[in-house]
Amino acid sequence: MEEQRLKELWQTYGSEKRFNYSKIKDRLGDNHSIVKFKADEPIVMRGDFPTYIYFIRSGVAIGIRDYEDGSEYDYFQLDETNGSIGLLETLAQKEEIIATITCLTEVTAVRVPSATVYQWIMQDLELLRLSANLLADDLYHRSGSDGLFYQLNGVDRLRYYLVEYYDKQVKSGDELVEIQEIREKIGHKLGMSVRTVGRSLKKLRDNKEIVSIDRKIYVGSNERQRLQKHLIRV
Structure with missing residues (x-):
């Protein structure tokens, strides 16, 4: 009984986990900047302050972590379906971008001040639920894979x-x-x-x-x- 009730509540409140341009485009009007990047050009650098959130409209970008020995590790890929660069740091209230994001192909993105997006989320229950779903899903998958992968x-x-x-x-x-x-x-x-x-x-x-x-x-x-x-x- 309780299992079914929980499943029904999941359906009621939605299970969407993609926070991309389509979720905020109706709020933008003409007050936004379209920016373009060339292949291999960085969008943000690790350690940058998350002043803006970049929503990818076309192209593919990758997240890169670099280490003291000079090695690099590509560990996630972003495109128009999941490309919201700077959103995680903004939601976590962190002052440094966690990873360098560079372009695998030419990328076109919409740049929105992070403060604006954060205010939208905090004042809109639907966006807040979406953000919770996104972060919880990411944490769930990371918790399940940490340790297992290396075995x-x-x-x-x-x-x-x-x-x-x-x-x-x-x-x-x-x-x-x-x-x-x-x-x-x-x-x-x-x-x-x-x-x-x-x-x-x-x-x-x-x-x-x-x-x-x-x-x-x-x-x-x-x-x-x-x-x-x-x-x-x-």
Whole structure:
């Protein structure tokens, strides 16, 4: 009884978790700036004050953490569906951007003062619920993956990555999702050599856990199920 009641309340109050341009465009009117960035150009730098929130309209950006030894780690990707740069820091009331965000492709974004967006959120129950859903969902996934990821071997790390990539990129009606990251980038994210990534991809291809067409890698719903099935056994 209580389980059903909770599920009904989830439905009542909504489960939307994407805070993107579509959520604030009706509030903007003509009072906003459109900014454009070239590929490889940074949008924000780690340590910057979150003066503005950038809502991506087109293109792809990536979050990069750099370390004292000079190494870099690409650990998330942003586009028009989930691109709200500076929102996390604004909601957390932190004065420093947590990661450098740089452009993988040319990017067009709408720039809005963070104070304006923060005031909208605090004064609008719908936006406040959306923000809570977004942060709770992110925390849930991070809590579940921390520790587990580092116990996985090479091929299972790749399985985990592909499942996560598919779930984030798939859209209604998609039969296949193309994995657009190059092997070197995947290796950086997973702590694997390019050679290990290649061997793992071959194994997954032979097991029919991924689809290879014209040297491009794809994952569909059937492949996603096979990848997840092997991970459950770990």
